[in-house]
Amino acid sequence: MSIPSTAEHHTTTHPALAHHFNDLAQQREAGTLGMWTFLVTEVMFFGGAFTGYAYYRWKFPEAFQAASHHLDIVLGTINTVVLICSSLTMVLAVQGAQRGDRKRLVRFLLLTILLALVFLGIKAFEYHHKWVEGHVPGRYFRWDPQHDGAVSPGGAQLFYSFYFTMTGIHAAHMIIGIGVIGVLVWMALRGRFTPESYGAVENTGLYWHFVDIVWIFLFPLLYLIGRH
Amino acid sequence: MTTIPIDEPRIEQHSNYLTNGYSVKSWLLTTDHKRIALLYLITITLFFFLGGAFAVLIRLDLMTPAGDLMRDETYNKMFTMHGIIMVFFFLIPAVPAVLGNFLIPLMIGARDLAFPRINLLSWYVFVIGGLFTLASVASGGVDTGWTFYTPYSSTYANTHVVLAALGVFITGFSSILTGLNFIVTVHTMRAPGMTWFRLPLFVWANxxxxxxxxxxxxVLAVTIVLVAIERIFGVGIFDPKLGGDPLLFQHLFWFYSHPAVYIMILPSMGVISELVTCFSRKRIFGYGFVAVSSLLIAVYGFLVWGHHMFVSGQSVYAGxxxxxxxxxxxxxxAIKVFNWTATLYKGSISYQTPMLYVFGFIGLFAIGGLTGLFxxxxxxxxxxxxxYFIVAHFHYIMVGGVVMGYLGGIHFWWPKITGRMYPEGWAKLAALIIFVGFNLTFFPQFLLGYLGMPRRYHVYPEEFQILNVMSSAGASILGVGYLLPLVYLFWSLRWGPAAGPNPWAAAGLEWQTSSPPPTENFEKIPIVTQEAYAYSEGSGFPVSPEADYKEGGSPVVHS
Incomplete structure (x- = not known):
């Protein structure tokens, strides 16, 4: 059996084209699909934690509400705004890459990192405050029914277990994102992105928006229980 | 279509993926999917024999009703380590990470997987996860069972649960990255003309x-995170004493671990689909049904996890x-089994080693699957x-099914992977020994379980001894059967006759390139004009490839 073949491969050689792809379009399609597939796994990962949260909130509704009231809604709101702004700066960075505007790309990537650091700083302050209050679950957890609310201390502790687990995993995703964006800045300064080839910027943007969206779910579920 | 390549069989002198660099670095930093497949092959073989060693100790201990060989705690660790290693470090990666990695790009006419560096990363992640698990073995083992049920695992067990769980957690990412790579590859890297319904069924299965x-x-990953948090910080996510619910753990765990059974069996089913057509010289019966049934199994697999919890306290209605x-x-x-048997019908069946594994698979999978209905x-x-009824049931699926498919695939594609034929006589003998040993090991366990012997106990009433001794005797035969391929496959690397590009006269795309394939798989990307099962009726088969190659001649093609 003879096999007819396509023409010589790599007819359009481009410095950004990996050896195993036929052309940049195929390479970009693979990258985008890869990132979306990865985000599906992330949805399932967070989904497991959300399932646990939903179950225990159903089991301990009063305790979850009482414990939620000890979170700082002002700081939470500020952080939500900060994170949404960082998504905007990310979009603007992608736009810069699209236009081949290196200065704009680098500037907005750095701004995104800055906003992410502000978010993490505020988060760290909130964590510290919880530690001082004795609301970190585990051995040092304190729940005074008279002062903190006459609900099941076990339920309240479960709320904080999920609060720290879910915001902690979210923060870990942000730290990873900051690292990736840092690499993008370094690559951008070396002129690695062109209007035909900036898939890494675009896909990091997708990741960043995902991290943002997770927070959009976390904020009401953790901070706004019973505040309607 | 009537001519079949009959090149002079010899080890190709031109550059192939094995001759493309001999240094350690050229292997450890390779991004070639074929080399990564071999890295996986070596790694999971080590884990297979380590997990097997634990099984040997278990079977030795069960020779006597008193469990004379080891203490209770040690026995708990033995079946735990056997389970963790076999499930997470052998069965789950076996077919996809070795055969899938090697074959998917070849079968769809691509130069590599979509993300070669992520592919290499997934192997490193696998090895790191494995090292964590080995560290937990070396530091005294874990005794929770491979299921890590809470609150025992999170609160009461005094063994290195976190270390072992971390190993499983890390290894999970290797699995995720492999899956992601395969999905993107199948979507974006198919050669011109390779439409979805021309994809080999092995690719569909993967x-x-x-x-x-x-x-x-x-989901398993986040569950392990929750267990680790509970254990490290002493919070009560799954501990009823602190307000948590152990059933939630079981739901989350089986949401992954039941579908994980299909992670293990589906790729082996894909192997069987490839083998059964080649050795029947017939087009697969019901291609579309076999392809879609893989997807249906994947979807249904996510809807049945509660059958692991019938007696765990979930509601009767849920049950x-x-x-x-x-x-x-x-x-x-059943669609798959019926289509395979329909493929055999009026086929020109030849009983080469891979086909023996096909028959083994179909028979044993049928028993394993039907007892699943019980x-x-x-x-x-x-x-x-x-x-032990449960133990027998899932070993019929996992050993009788998955391992049979895996070994059948390894034999079938060995000439493609190495360029050498394995010794057919020895391989047939090994397949026979494995089949006999397997049934002697696990069939008595159906009887034991039906008579009421609980799993995970090593002290049992004396009337169970005969069946247990039969099972242990079978295990020793099975052990010999598994060691044989290890020996003769190594032997064939040096002394095996050269295979030539297509010793089975198979129709798949992977056989249209040289053996071993060049680094980028094909000299030129092929244009696909037909499906992978274009066997016309009675289209001939090189009778006894080994004998012909020994004479140094071309394979005789009967048509």
Missing amino acids: YATSLIMILGTP MIFSFLSFFVAIPS LATLAVDVHVHDT
């Missing part, structure tokens, strides 16, 4: 497997619904739950 990998594994849904999985599985039946399950 695609369905990849869907489970990316949808299920992250009834999960029981009902569990029966549905039998439909796509277990999906609520009332019967209450009787045999946590007995």
